[in-house]
Amino acid sequence: MTFKGIQVAADSVCDLPVEIVRDLDIRIIPTYVNIGDQSIADDGRGLDRQAFYRQLPSMRVQPTTSAPSPGEAEAFYQKMLNDGAEKIVSIHVPDRLSGVLNTMRLGARAVDAERITLVDSLQLTFGIGLQVWAAAELAVAGASLDDILEAIERVRQHTEVYAIIDTMQYLQRSGRVNSLVAGIGTLLKIKPIVRVADGDINSLARSRTWSGAEAKLKALTLDQAPLDRLAILHIDNRLGAERFLDSIGEIAPQETHIIEVCPTLGAHIGPGSIGVATLKQDWRN
Amino acid sequence: MSSCRNTYGVDGKALKRALASAIGQFSQHVEVINEMNVFPVPDGDTGINMYHTLQRAYSEISDLDDSDIAEVSRRFAYGALMGARGNSGTILSQLLKGFAEELQSTKALDTPHLALACKRAAQFAYDAVTSPVEGTILTVAREATETLELHADEGLALSEALDILVRAAQASLRRTPELLPILKESGVVDSGALGLASFLEGLAPGDGKFDRPEKAEAPVAARPGVSMGSSGDASYGYDVQFLMLGKDLNIAQIRQDLEQAGWSLLVVGDDSTVKVHIHVDNPALPIDYAVQSGAILDDIVIENMELQFRRRPGQETSSAAAPKHQAAEAYGVIAVAPGDGLRAVFEDLGCEAVIRGGQGRNPSVEDFLVAIDSVSASKVFILPNNRNIIMTARQAAESADERRVDVLPTTSVVQGISALIALRSFEDSGEDSGGDLDSAIREMRAAAQQVCSIEITRASRDSRLGGLAIGCGDFLAIGDGQILVAGATIEAAVRDALAKALKAEHELVTLYYGDSIQEREAKDLIERLSFTYSELEFDLVFGGQDLYPYLIGLE
Numbered sequence: 018m019t020f021k022g023i024q025v026a027a028d029s030v031c032d033l034p035v036e037i038v039r040d041l042d043i044r045i046i047p048t049y050v051n052i053g054d055q056s057i058a059d060d061g062r063g064l065d066r067q068a069f070y071r072q073l074p075s076m077r078v079q080p081t082t083s084a085p086s087p088g089e090a091e092a093f094y095q096k097m098l099n100d101g102a103e104k105i106v107s108i109h110v111p112d113r114l115s116g117v118l119n120t121m122r123l124g125a126r127a128v129d130a131e132r133i134t135l136v137d138s139l140q141l142t143f144g145i146g147l148q149v150w151a152a153a154e155l156a157v158a159g160a161s162l163d164d165i166l167e168a169i170e171r172v173r174q175h176t177e178v179y180a181i182i183d184t185m186q187y188l189q190r191s192g193r194v195n196s197l198v199a200g201i202g203t204l205l206k207i208k209p210i211v212r213v214a215d216g217d218i219n220s221l222a223r224s225r226t227w228s229g230a231e232a233k234l235k236a237l238t239l240d241q242a243p244l245d246r247l248a249i250l251h252i253d254n255r256l257g258a259e260r261f262l263d264s265i266g267e268i269a270p271q272e273t274h275i276i277e278v279c280p281t282l283g284a285h286i287g288p289g290s291i292g293v294a295t296l297k298q299d300w301r302n
Numbered sequence: 303m304s305s306c307r308n309t310y311g312v313d314g315k316a317l318k319r320a321l322a323s324a325i326g327q328f329s330q331h332v333e334v335i336n337e338m339n340v341f342p343v344p345d346g347d348t349g350i351n352m353y354h355t356l357q358r359a360y361s362e363i364s365d366l367d368d369s370d371i372a373e374v375s376r377r378f379a380y381g382a383l384m385g386a387r388g389n390s391g392t393i394l395s396q397l398l399k400g401f402a403e404e405l406q407s408t409k410a411l412d413t414p415h416l417a418l419a420c421k422r423a424a425q426f427a428y429d430a431v432t433s434p435v436e437g438t439i440l441t442v443a444r445e446a447t448e449t450l451e452l453h454a455d456e457g458l459a460l461s462e463a464l465d466i467l468v469r470a471a472q473a474s475l476r477r478t479p480e481l482l483p484i485l486k487e488s489g490v491v492d493s494g495a496l497g498l499a500s501f502l503e504g505l506a507p508g509d510g511k512f513d514r515p516e517k518a519e520a521p522v523a524a525r526p527g528v529s530m531g532s533s534g535d536a537s538y539g540y541d542v543q544f545l546m547l548g549k550d551l552n553i554a555q556i557r558q559d560l561e562q563a564g565w566s567l568l569v570v571g572d573d574s575t576v577k578v579h580i581h582v583d584n585p586a587l588p589i590d591y592a593v594q595s596g597a598i599l600d601d602i603v604i605e606n607m608e609l610q611f612r613r614r615p616g617q618e619t620s621s622a623a624a625p626k627h628q629a630a631e632a633y634g635v636i637a638v639a640p641g642d643g644l645r646a647v648f649e650d651l652g653c654e655a656v657i658r659g660g661q662g663r664n665p666s667v668e669d670f671l672v673a674i675d676s677v678s679a680s681k682v683f684i685l686p687n688n689r690n691i692i693m694t695a696r697q698a699a700e701s702a703d704e705r706r707v708d709v710l711p712t713t714s715v716v717q718g719i720s721a722l723i724a725l726r727s728f729e730d731s732g733e734d735s736g737g738d739l740d741s742a743i744r745e746m747r748a749a750a751q752q753v754c755s756i757e758i759t760r761a762s763r764d765s766r767l768g769g770l771a772i773g774c775g776d777f778l779a780i781g782d783g784q785i786l787v788a789g790a791t792i793e794a795a796v797r798d799a800l801a802k803a804l805k806a807e808h809e810l811v812t813l814y815y816g817d818s819i820q821e822r823e824a825k826d827l828i829e830r831l832s833f834t835y836s837e838l839e840f841d842l843v844f845g846g847q848d849l850y851p852y853l854i855g856l857e
Contacts, residue, residue: 081350083387086384088385122432207723
C-alpha cells in the first residue's frame with residue numbers, strides 16, 4: 018500500500034479515452050446497459066460499441082441503462098482506500114438525469130463519507146471528462162482538495178457541450194428528457210441542436226436537414242475559440258465527426274480527440290448524432 | 303420443517319419460501335409495472351429493474367438451507383444491494399437492507415418484529431434518497447408501515463399482520479396520483495409503488511405461503527409469463543381496467559379465471575373490492591366474465607393501446623411542454639390546415655389555434671377573429687398556408703389589431719410548417735429575449751421561401767396547360783402555382799415532380815399523405831422512392847387532407 022493523496026474517480030459516462038484514464042490513474046466505475054435480460058457493464062470491454070450501435074435501430078425493445086448498484090459503489094471506493102488513497106474526488110453524471118450519484122452516495126456512506134467528495138458534473142459525456150481530466154492532472158501534481166474542486170468548477174464554467182440529435186426517436190422513448198422531447202414535437206423529423214448545461218439538455222435551434230444543423234453546430238463551436246481542449250463526439254458516425262473536425266480545423270487545439278459516446282448515453286440518443294465538447298483557453302486564467 | 307408452520311413465528315426457511323413465491327408472482331406483474339409509465343408507451347423499465355434486483359437477491363439464498371432468519375434476510379438484502387437496478391431497485395434494496403438489519407438479533411419473525419422491521423426498512427429507504435418525493439414507492443413503504451404499527455400490539459398472527467400491511471400498501475398505492483400531479487395527469491399510479499405493493503402482495507398469506515410447508519420454487523422458473531417482446535408486437539390490443547365490487551370476492555380465483563383472457567394481468571384488492579387490469583385482444587371477455595360472476599362493475603376503462611401510442615405526441619405537448627412555452631409566450635401562432643393530421647402537426651409544434659380550411663374551403667374573417675381572440679399571447683402570427691386565404695387573414699389582422707397580429711404570407715402548408723419550425727428554433731436560441739419581432743419574421747420568411755412545396759391532386763376535367771395535355775382523372779403535381787407534371791398514377795406524378803423539382807442542395811423529402819391514402823400505401827411509396835433516391839432522407843407524415851393525396855416538401 019502506497020500513500021497516494023487524492024484519488025480521482027468517475028463513472029463510465031465521462032467518456033475519457035483509455036490512455037488518459039491509465040496515465041492519470043483515474044478510477045472508472047461502469048454503468049450498465051440492459052438489453053433484454055442481460056445487464057452489461059459499459060466499461061468499453063463487455064459491450065462492443067460498434068455492434069451495439071449497428072443493432073440498436075433494429076432492436077425490438079429499446080435497451081435501458083442503469084447505475085451501478087450501491088454494493089458495487091461501496092466496493093469501488095473501498096478498493097481505492099485500500100490502495101492507499103487518502104481522499105477521493107468522485108465526479109459523475111448529473112443527478113437530474115441519472116441515479117448514479119445516488120448510488121455513489123450510498124456507497125460512499127457505507128465506506129467513509131468524510132473522505133469522499135462527490136461532484137455533480139452537471140454535464141454529459143466528455144463534458145464530464147474534461148472535469149475529470151483536469152482534476153486528475155492536479156491530483157497527480159499533488160494539489161489540495163480545495164484547489165481540485167475549484168478547478169473542476171472553473172472547467173465547468175468554460176465548457177460547452179453541443180450536439181446534433183439526428184433523430185428524436187430514441188430520446189422520445191427514453192423518457193429522461195421529457196421537456197426537451199415535448200418542446201421539439203414528435204410528429205416531424207426534426208434535428209435539434211442541443212446544449213448540455215446545468216445538468217440538463219436544452220434545444221438551441223431546430224433544423225430539418227443535417228446540413229442546416231451542422232452549420233449551426235459549427236457556428237456555436239467557432240464561437241468558443243480559442244480552445245484549450247476539444248472533443249468531437251459521435252455515435253456510430255466517425256465519418257461525420259471527422260468531416261466536422263475538418264470544417265473547424267483552424268480552431269482545433271493540440272488536445273483534440275474524436276470520441277464515440279458510450280452506449281449508456283448513446284442508447285438514449287441513437288446512432289448518427291455528432292457533437293462537440295469544448296474547453297476554452299480562458300479556464301486557466 | 304415443522305417449525306415454519308407456526309404462523310406466529312416464521313423462521314428462515316419459511317421466509318425463503320415466501321420470498322421465492324413472491325418473486326415468482328412479481329414476475330407476472332413485470333410488464334404491467336413497466337407500462338405504469340407516465341407516457342402510455344411500452345418503454346418503462348421499473349418492473350424489469352425491480353425484478354432483476356429481486357432475482358439477484360434471491361440468488362444469494364437459493365442454495366441456503368438455513369432456518370436462521372437473520373442469515374436469510376441478511377443475505378437476501380446483500381444480494382439486492384449488489385443487484386440493485388434503477389431508482390426503484392435501489393430503494394427496494396434499501397428497504398430490504400433496513401428490514402434485514404432489524405432481524406439480525408431474531409430467531410423467528412412475529413408481528414411486533416415485523417412492524418419494527420418495516421419501520422426500519424422505510425427509514426432506510428427515505429434515508430437513501432436525497433430529496434424524497436411523495437407519491438412513490440417511499441410513500442407506500444411508509445404508510446403501510448404506519449398502518450401496521452397501529453395494530454402491532456393487538457396480538458395478531460403474522461399472516462393477519464401481513465394482510466394489514468398489504469391492504470395498507472394498496473390503499474397507499476391508489477393515493478399516489480393525489481400526491482404526485484404527473485401521475486394524475488397521466489392517469490397512472492406510480493410504477494415503483496406498484497412494484498412494492500405487488501411484491502408485498504406476493505408475500506401476503508392470502509395464498510397461505512407462510513403456512514404451507516411445500517418446497518420453495520425457484521423464482522426464475524416463473525418467468526415465462528413475462529415476454530419482453532410482446533410490447534413490440536404489431537397489435538397492442540386493449541387495456542381494460544375495472545373494479546369489481548361485491549362480497550367474498552376471491553382474488554386468487556378471479557386471477558386464475560382471467561389468466562387465459564389476455565396478458566399483463568393484474569388483480570389486486572380485497573374481498574369486497576377487486577381491481578382488474580388486463581391487456582386483451584377482445585375487451586368484452588374480461589368484462590363479460592366479471593358481470594357473469596355477479597359482482598358489480600365500476601370505473602370501467604377500456605383503452606385502445608395502439609391509438610394511445612399514436613396519440614401520444616399531442617398529449618405530451620399539452621402537459622410537458624407547458625413550462626417551456628410559457629417562456630416563449632410572447633408569440634402565439636394561428637395556422638390554417640386542411641386535415642386532422644396537419645392540425646396535429648401544427649399543434650405538435652406549439653400552434654395555439656388551428657383553423658380548418660384550405661383549397662376550396664377558405665375560412666372567413668370571423669373564423670380568424672375568433673381564433674385571434676382565443677390566443678392569449680401578446681404577439682400573434684397567422685400562417686394562412688394558401689394563396690387564396692392570405693387576403694382574408696390580412697383583413698382579420700387589420701380589424702383585430704394590426705400591431706398585435708402579423709400575417710406571414712405562406713402559400714402552402716409545407717411553407718407554414720417550415721416557418722413555424724423556424725420561429726421555434728429562433729425562440730430556442732435565446733436571442734429573442736428582447737422580443738425581437740423583426741428577426742423572428744425574417745427567420746420565418748426565409749424558412750418559408752427556402753422550402754420547395756409540391757402538391758399532388760387530380761384533374762377534374764380534360765385540359766391543356768403550359769404545353770401539357772391533361773386528361774380528366776390524371777394526377778397533377780403543382781409547384782409554386784404551376785402545374786409541373788401530369789401522370790396517370792399518383793406514383794408517376796410524384797416521381798416526375800421529384801425529378802423535375804429536386805436540386806442538388808435538397809436533403810429531405812417530407813410527404814404528408816391525405817385522407818384518401820392508406821398508411822401502408824404511403825409507406826410502400828416511400829420505400830420505393832428511397833431506392834431511387836438513396837442519398838435523400840424521407841419523412842412520411844399523416845396529413846389527412848382531402849383533395850390532395852400528397853403534399854410534399856423539399857428542403
